[in-house]
Structures are given as structure tokens and as C-alpha cells.
Amino acid sequence: MDNKIPLLGTGLNGLVGSRFVKDFADKYEFDNLDLRNESRPIDITNEKQVMSVLSTSDSKFVVHMAAYTDVTGAWQQTGDVNGVCYAVNVRGTENLVKACAETGKHLIHLSTAYVFDGEKKEMYVETDKTNPIEWYGKTKALAEEAITNSNIDWTILRIDQPFRSDAFEKVDTLHRIIDGMKNNKLYPQFSDHYFGPTYINDFVKIIDFVINKKMTGIYHATSGESWTDFEFAKLINEKFALNFDLKAGSLAKYLETSNRPYQKNTALNIDKIKNILDFKQKTIKEVISECANL
Numbered sequence: 001m002d003n004k005i006p007l008l009g010t011g012l013n014g015l016v017g018s019r020f021v022k023d024f025a026d027k028y029e030f031d032n033l034d035l036r037n038e039s040r041p042i043d044i045t046n047e048k049q050v051m052s053v054l055s056t057s058d059s060k061f062v063v064h065m066a067a068y069t070d071v072t073g074a075w076q077q078t079g080d081v082n083g084v085c086y087a088v089n090v091r092g093t094e095n096l097v098k099a100c101a102e103t104g105k106h107l108i109h110l111s112t113a114y115v116f117d118g119e120k121k122e123m124y125v126e127t128d129k130t131n132p133i134e135w136y137g138k139t140k141a142l143a144e145e146a147i148t149n150s151n152i153d154w155t156i157l158r159i160d161q162p163f164r165s166d167a168f169e170k171v172d173t174l175h176r177i178i179d180g181m182k183n184n185k186l187y188p189q190f191s192d193h194y195f196g197p198t199y200i201n202d203f204v205k206i207i208d209f210v211i212n213k214k215m216t217g218i219y220h221a222t223s224g225e226s227w228t229d230f231e232f233a234k235l236i237n238e239k240f241a242l243n244f245d246l247k248a249g250s251l252a253k254y255l256e257t258s259n260r261p262y263q264k265n266t267a268l269n270i271d272k273i274k275n276i277l278d279f280k281q282k283t284i285k286e287v288i289s290e291c292a293n294l
């Protein structure tokens with residue numbers, strides 16, 4: 001496509017971001033605020049650096065995907081507002097909010113189902129109260145607050161356990177299970193832990209849709225389905241014909257021996273966005289079959 005649309009982003013080298021760049025390279029002229037950018041490294045925790053890029057860009061949107069995403073690493077930093085998790089997730093987001101306010105840009109922020117406590121029996125809706133139970137979720141909830149309390153145009157897209165069709169340097173939920181089965185090292189999978197898998201190949205189309213429609217507000221943007229770890233692994237075992245001897249495990253039992261809190265249910269209801277989308281997301285069964293046949 002000629003005349004590509006300028007688009008600022010953070011985290012565009014990450015698991016989700018790099019797939020967005022790959023699938024929309026013809027449409028957007030991406031400009032990544034990233035430490036790895038050799039000619040112009042940007043640390044989003046540095047307010048001046050963030051401001052300098054936003055103030056000289058023609059992009060109307062900033063798609064903010066950069067985050068400290070290591071949940072166990074975050075747990076080890078619990079309460080540490082000087083730690084890297086808080087710095088990237090909270091201060092980094094605050095810097096982007098400030099710079100968007102100064103430059104009139106619309107912030108599209110990626111968030112997580114870990115802002116919830118996981119105690120709800122049904123799928124979470126956008127109006128449910130956030131109540132994070134561990135540090136990663138807490139910092140992501142604080143980032144959401146920095147955005148929702150601002151006067152900028154904003155969109156928050158919450159996802160859960162994202163995975164993509166192709167293997168990436170950071171191993172996602174699908175590829176962790178495939179690798180574990182192939183190497184005969186997969187632990188028993190919890191049959192009492194519920195989550196809402198997010199197929200990244202479809203999710204990046206939602207980001208594009210949000211930009212096209214200039215949508216604002218909070219949206220859940222997973223597959224909209226609820227799976228246990230065990231059922232999800234069973235589906236992969238079948239569709240990829242891995243013939244692994246899959247065993248069921250129990251999160252409740254595991255929690256008796258673990259200090260680290262774990263959300264029991266992070267499945268998200270997506271009716272709000274589903275009713276607006278101009279395309280149909282694939283079901284998880286369709287996706288896994290498709291991935292198995294690649």
C-alpha cells in the first residue's frame with residue numbers, strides 16, 4: 001500500500017507486538033519506542049525520551065504494548081515501587097499518558113485479565129471491579145487507572161494468555177504445551193483453573209479495527225471462551241496428534257504448597273466488542289486445528 005499510515009507503538013518487538021507489525025506492515029509505517037532501536041533507543045520509563053518522540057511524530061495513535069510481563073519476576077518485586085516492573089508498567093504508562101495529553105494523541109493500551117482477583121465463577125465483564133492479587137496485576141491495574149483518570153482519548157484492551165500460530169522467541173501458551181508434550185516434560189495440567197485464550201493473529205485485527213473506528217473505552221478482547229488448562233492441553237494433544245499421556249492436576253492442591261497467589265479464573269466475556277466487530281474471530285477449536293495443519 002502506498003502512503004502508509006504513521007503509527008507509534010511500544011513493545012513492537014514483543015510476542016503480541018511483533019505479530020501486529022508482521023501482519024500490518026503494508027498498512028502502517030511503524031515507529032517503535034524501544035530500547036533495542038539502535039539508532040534511537042527509547043526507554044519508556046524516561047519521560048523526556050517519550051515526550052521527544054511523541055512531539056515529533058505525525059501518528060495520531062500510540063499502541064502501548066511494552067510491559068514487564070514476567071509474572072513470577074514481578075511477584076519477587078512485590079511492593080517495590082523502585083523495581084523494574086513498577087517502573088515499566090506504571091511509570092512508563094504515566095509517561096505515555098502525559099505525552100499523549102501534550103500532543104493530542106490517542107493511547108491504545110494493552111492490559112490483562114490479571115487485574116481481576118480470579119474469584120468470579122462466570123466470565124469477567126468490563127464493568128467488574130478490578131482487584132489484583134499479585135504485583136504484575138497490581139501494576140497493570142495502576143497503569144489502567146493512570147489512563148482512565150486522564151483526559152486523553154484512550155482505549156484499554158484486556159487479553160489473557162495470548163498465543164500465535166508461529167513459534168516466537170518468547171514461548172507462548174500453545175508452544176509451551178507442544179514443547180512440553182514433545183519433550184515428555186509437561187506437568188499435569190490443572191482441571192480447576194479457567195482462562196480465556198487469546199489468539200494473537202485475530203487480536204491484532206482488533207487493534208487495527210480499534211484504530212479504524214477510533215474506539216474509546218475498556219474492551220475485553222480474548223477469544224471470549226473459557227478453557228481449563230487440562231481441556232486446552234487435551235485439544236492440542238489431539239489436534240497435533242502428539243499422543244502424550246496427559247494427566248490432570250489441581251490448582252487448589254498446588255496452592256496449598258505455594259506462597260504465590262494464582263487467579264483461579266481469568267476468562268473474559270467479550271460481548272461488548274463482539275457486537276461491534278466487522279469480522280468474526282475464530283473459535284479456539286478452529287484455531288488449534290488450523291495451527292496443527294500449518
Ligand SMILES: NC(=O)c1ccc[n+]([C@@H]2O[C@H](COP(=O)([O-])OP(=O)(O)OC[C@H]3O[C@@H](n4cnc5c(N)ncnc54)[C@H](OP(=O)(O)O)[C@@H]3O)[C@@H](O)[C@H]2O)c1
Nearest residue numbers: 011013014015016036043044065066067069110111112159
Ligand atoms: N504475554 C502474556 O501472557 C500477556 C497476557 C495478558 C496481557 N499481556 C499484555 O500484552 C502486552 C504485550 O505483551 P507481550 O507478551 O507481547 O510482551 P513481551 O513479549 O514481554 O514484550 C514486552 C515488550 O516491552 C518492551 N519493553 C520492556 N521494557 C521497556 C522499556 N523500559 N522501554 C521500552 N520498551 C520496553 C520489550 O522490549 P525489548 O524487546 O527491547 O525487551 C518488549 O518488546 C503487555 O502490555 C502485556 O502486559 C500479555
